[in-house]
Amino acid sequence: MFFTYLGRELRRRMRQASFIALGLAVGIGLVITVTAASSGLKNAQGTVLHSLYGVGTDITVTKAPSRGSGGPFGFRVQGQGGSSASRRKAGTKFSRSVLVAGSLGAITSSSVTQIAATKDVAAAAGALSATDLTVSGKIPTSSGSGGAPGGGGGFGGGGPTSIKTNTFGVLGVDVAVGRVGPLSSDKIASGKTFTPAEANSDVALVGANYARQHKLAVGSDVTVAGTRFTVIGTVAEPQGGTTTDVYIPLARAQSLAGMKNQVNTIYVAAASAADISAVQQSIKNELPKATVTTSSDLASQVTGSLASASSLASSLGKWLAIAVLAAAFAVASLLTMSAVSRRVREFGTLKALGWRSRRVIGQVMGETLAMGLVGGIVGVALGYAGAALVSGLVGPLSATVGQNTGSASPGGSQAFGPPGGGAFGRLSDAAKTISVHLTAPVTASAILLAVLLAIAGGLVAGTFGGWRAARLRPAAALAQVR
Amino acid sequence: MYLLSGVTKTYKKGRERVPALRGVDLVIENGEWLASQGPTGHGKSTLLQILGALDRPTSGSVAFNGQDLAAISESRATKVRATSIGFIFQTFNLIPTLSAQENVEAALVPLRIHSGERRSRAAASLTQVGLGDRLRHLPSELSGGQQQRVAIARALVKEPTVLLADEPTGNLDEGTRDEIIMLLEKLWRELGLTLVLVTHDSTVARRAQRTGLMEDGRLSVDGARAPMT
Numbered sequence: 027m028f029f030t031y032l033g034r035e036l037r038r039r040m041r042q043a044s045f046i047a048l049g050l051a052v053g054i055g056l057v058i059t060v061t062a063a064s065s066g067l068k069n070a071q072g073t074v075l076h077s078l079y080g081v082g083t084d085i086t087v088t089k090a091p092s093r094g095s096g097g098p099f100g101f102r103v104q105g106q107g108g109s110s111a112s113r114r115k116a117g118t119k120f121s122r123s124v125l126v127a128g129s130l131g132a133i134t135s136s137s138v139t140q141i142a143a144t145k146d147v148a149a150a151a152g153a154l155s156a157t158d159l160t161v162s163g164k165i166p167t168s169s170g171s172g173g174a175p176g177g178g179g180g181f182g183g184g185g186p187t188s189i190k191t192n193t194f195g196v197l198g199v200d201v202a203v204g205r206v207g208p209l210s211s212d213k214i215a216s217g218k219t220f221t222p223a224e225a226n227s228d229v230a231l232v233g234a235n236y237a238r239q240h241k242l243a244v245g246s247d248v249t250v251a252g253t254r255f256t257v258i259g260t261v262a263e264p265q266g267g268t269t270t271d272v273y274i275p276l277a278r279a280q281s282l283a284g285m286k287n288q289v290n291t292i293y294v295a296a297a298s299a300a301d302i303s304a305v306q307q308s309i310k311n312e313l314p315k316a317t318v319t320t321s322s323d324l325a326s327q328v329t330g331s332l333a334s335a336s337s338l339a340s341s342l343g344k345w346l347a348i349a350v351l352a353a354a355f356a357v358a359s360l361l362t363m364s365a366v367s368r369r370v371r372e373f374g375t376l377k378a379l380g381w382r383s384r385r386v387i388g389q390v391m392g393e394t395l396a397m398g399l400v401g402g403i404v405g406v407a408l409g410y411a412g413a414a415l416v417s418g419l420v421g422p423l424s425a426t427v428g429q430n431t432g433s434a435s436p437g438g439s440q441a442f443g444p445p446g447g448g449a450f451g452r453l454s455d456a457a458k459t460i461s462v463h464l465t466a467p468v469t470a471s472a473i474l475l476a477v478l479l480a481i482a483g484g485l486v487a488g489t490f491g492g493w494r495a496a497r498l499r500p501a502a503a504l505a506q507v508r
Numbered sequence: 509m510y511l512l513s514g515v516t517k518t519y520k521k522g523r524e525r526v527p528a529l530r531g532v533d534l535v536i537e538n539g540e541w542l543a544s545q546g547p548t549g550h551g552k553s554t555l556l557q558i559l560g561a562l563d564r565p566t567s568g569s570v571a572f573n574g575q576d577l578a579a580i581s582e583s584r585a586t587k588v589r590a591t592s593i594g595f596i597f598q599t600f601n602l603i604p605t606l607s608a609q610e611n612v613e614a615a616l617v618p619l620r621i622h623s624g625e626r627r628s629r630a631a632a633s634l635t636q637v638g639l640g641d642r643l644r645h646l647p648s649e650l651s652g653g654q655q656q657r658v659a660i661a662r663a664l665v666k667e668p669t670v671l672l673a674d675e676p677t678g679n680l681d682e683g684t685r686d687e688i689i690m691l692l693e694k695l696w697r698e699l700g701l702t703l704v705l706v707t708h709d710s711t712v713a714r715r716a717q718r719t720g721l722m723e724d725g726r727l728s729v730d731g732a733r734a735p736m737t
Contacts, residue, residue: 027610027617027626034605375601378562379662380590380618382583501563504597 050401053351058409062466087292089131121162125251146301152289154198198279217244217259230255362491391488402480413466510536515568543716590618594663598675653684
């Protein structure tokens, strides 16, 4: 009798029932779409962060450059190179190739060991982020400012075409610790990665893009700071990220840059996500002058359309979904109460026949629950469609991380890889922009949420209607007929 | 069967208090047919609702089979209606979305009878009132007289001891009215029911054993009970 009565009644009020179900479906569909988009944006942010400093890295440690070292961009030229340009005659050709560290300060390698031994640290690896700078051309004819010994300027005078520069990014990586650091998320596209035995070898990995541009393959030679390295593998582009141009063993990078036993970035993996804050504090205590940045610190500095979309989804999107759902619940409740009012005689008759109030209420709630469940099913379908639209129509989103002016501000781009851009742009440590495609996955938890919302919608509407029905006194209900 | 003592019922309409029943005393014997007659709005239906435990009096007692319907709880009153009292209404009050058989079955739902038995008892009850071939018809597919027959079948399917009919022929034409009254009389005789019928129609009232006149909330009943013939 229960289901027979329920089905017949919903069929009689098909239009109204469909309206209620559709309203709930739209609200639920919107909740699922927003949830899926938020989930996708979170995944995209994770991808961005991982591409910057690798999967498994929870904390990075950098340091501001000390006063007076290098120029305004922290430019230091040390180590190998040709004789001073001031001893050459004007018009003489020259070429000089050096490996320069970015504007990050130096950290001793012993700090890496110290951090690795810290409580709740799973692994720590040092790296040297640098730029290979090749300057070539003819000595200018005018006196100009001359060359600043060991300095970054001195290229005044002469024609604008007399001096050429070429740069590419170099990252010295600790070949013994593979599971933390920027190379940990990169996949080897061809060849092989470093082995611990190659810690002091002149072997290199090149980024896939760089290899394509310069026609490099496994077995090719690449010159870093005047030293020839053999390419043993190429590194594929991580999704939404970029690779460094050339990776060489840390010890070789330190030697070429004249920074023996020094690094300028330390990548740290905590034992668990819950330990990150404590590890961060421990490292700050051990290295008071260092900048210790966690993934959440970095996430807060991500700008660009990805950040805007995340903000939009979490604020406007969330509240819009809640508002639509609340409106759907309210409409369902009002329509149910209205339907109960129209059935006063019917319920009065049932009570006269001996039906208990709870049986009558149960009938009303059964009808609204059925509408809610239909709304939930349609809502899930709408949610899937909405998520698919988001995935299909939203173009690539950009994420820009930090911009460094010479000081090691937290999350500065050079903390996570060699600077990008060409020529002196590299040395100015421009902000790093990553493109990522947004997907909006509909998760099992989102579907479960939809089902719960559907049931809640039915119960809320049924409660109002049932309350109305329960208050009916049979005599009063039947008297309304007259 | 029924013993009413000093029953009053007063309704509130805003600030005004409207007395519907003013001190009604009444005895109804088992198996008796009492017709309550009178102008509209003088308390006939109110009295019927109190007899049927659909409403409670403002004061007084309504003894029915050893219990005071004026004092029992709502759940007990519901049980009394479910098991002992059958109702027939002027406007039939059938559930429009249920078939004739399902409407009759609705009266058996509170008794928690198995669905198979419900169906067979409903079919038998409809056959008894001459609608054995209309089991699956919806109320909208039945005439007024047929709908009232379904209502009678619904009232009787639970084998009540009392049948209360509130203007059962009020919405019917003359021919159908006679059919329904004859059916009620037949069932009253065959089943030994106690039948209380409210009507404004003298023709209908005359067929009862005893007639009461409701005027301005007061009931005067003629003392003699016509013998059952």
